[in-house]
Amino acid sequence: MDNPTLSRLLSETGDLLEISGGDPFRIRSYRRAAEAAEQSTVDLAAVAEDTAKLLAVPGIGKGMASNIQAAVATGSFPLRDELLARYSASILDLLKLPGMGSKTIALLWDAGVITSPETAEGVSSIDQLAKAIDSGRLVGLPRMGEKQIEKLRKGIEDFRKSAGRFRID
Numbered sequence: 001m002d003n004p005t006l007s008r009l010l011s012e013t014g015d016l017l018e019i020s021g022g023d024p025f026r027i028r029s030y031r032r033a034a035e036a037a038e039q040s041t042v043d044l045a046a047v048a049e050d051t052a053k054l055l056a057v058p059g060i061g062k063g064m065a066s067n068i069q070a071a072v073a074t075g076s077f078p079l080r081d082e083l084l085a086r087y088s089a090s091i092l093d094l095l096k097l098p099g100m101g102s103k104t105i106a107l108l109w110d111a112g113v114i115t116s117p118e119t120a121e122g123v124s125s126i127d128q129l130a131k132a133i134d135s136g137r138l139v140g141l142p143r144m145g146e147k148q149i150e151k152l153r154k155g156i157e158d159f160r161k162s163a164g165r166f167r168i169d
Helices: 003-019 024-039 053-056 062-074 078-086 101-109 126-135 146-161
Strands: none
Touching: 003 024, 003 062, 003 078, 003 101, 024 062, 053 062, 062 078, 126 146
16 A cells, blocks of 8 residues: 555545544544554555554554554455445545535535435436536525535546546647
8 A cells, every 4th residue: 555545545535524623633543543554654554563653653643553564464444444335336426526525525514415325316426416506405405505506517527527537748
């Protein structure tokens, strides 16, 4: 497991914690650790056995060091897996849209627009969000005025146009 992968897993765990309404200090610790993993020149997976070397990296505390050790051993964070089972893996794709942060996703989850993967109704992917916007299910929700809904609609269109494409230069 390399540092960018570890950083992505830490960041996703922080996002899922924020969606679930977790402790802000815990969310911040996951985000700070993700930033530290991304910027660190030390290969965290290689030094995971030595707790002292992990603690020497700024942004990683005792609890996060044990989480990183568990992630290197198992390949994922147990908390992340638990939260993904509650929501769905495709809910992380919604975070890629402009105007869709973890607080907006939490708002849609609490309002019942986004539901668990077991139910037939609800939004758990970008395509389902587009259908919910077109059917008017977002109208009347707090912080979901016409401008915000149009911003989401445009963000979905832009995401679909640029999905899988990148500039070579």
